[in-house]
Amino acid sequence: KLKEKGYKDFDHQKLFEIFYENDEFREKIYKEIEKDIEVDFQELTNKKASLIKNLDNLLVETYQTSPVLIDDTRLITGEEGCLCTFDIEFIKNKTKEGLFDPRKISESVKDNIVNRLDEFSKLLQT
Template sequence: GYKDFDHQKLFEVFYEDEEFSKKVYEEIEKDSGEEFKKLTEKTNELFKELDSLLIETYQTSSVLIDDTRLVGGEEGALCTLDIEFIKNSNREGLFDPRKMSSIAKENIIKKLGQLETTIKA
C-alpha cells in the first residue's frame, strides 16, 4: 500500500511519526521473513565494522590565546567578572580595593568560590 506513495512525502511521514515508522518496519519484517532478517543482521555487522574503523582527531595550537581572539570567539572560553560598587545610586567600577571592608572582600571570595563550584559541576 506504500509503493505508490511519493518518496519525499513518505520520508517526511517516517521522520515526523516515529510510531508509524516502527509499525511499518515491523510489518516489513513480518512479511519479509528470513531473508530480511539476514540482511538486517548483515547491515548491523557492517555498521559495527565501520564504527570500529572510525577515528576521532583533534587539533590544538600551541599559540597563546590573546584577549582579542577570546572575545571574538575564535578560541577558548572567556569569563569576565566586573566588580562595581554603588555610591549615591550610581554604579562605579573604578575604586581602590584596599579601601574595601573585610566583610565585602569575604563576600566576594565566597561568591567566587560558589561560581567555581558551579563551573566545575
C-alpha cells in the first residue's frame, strides 16, 4: 500500500515519522490494509490485550529483607526502613510549644505519656 502511494524508497525511520505525524494518513492506510487482508485487526488487538492482561495476572512481586543496622539519616530520608516519631508538645496560652524542659513535666503526665506509648506498642504487636 505504501509503494502504491509513492512511499517505496523511504527508510523505516522516515516512514515512522510520516505515520506519527499524520494521523489521517495512518488511519487511511490501516483501513485499506484491513480491507485487503482477511485477518480482523480488531480481533487481534483484543486478543493481544487479553493475553497481556493474563500475563499481568501471573506476575508475582517478591521482596527481600536483610537484617542490617539502619542509621537515622537513612530512616528520616525514607531511603531505608520505616520510621515512627512522636512529637511531644505542650499548650501555653492556647499555642502549641515544642520546646520545653522535660524535667518540668509532672509525674502524672509522664505516666500518662508512658501508658499511651505502651498502648501504641501493643497495637503494633498485634
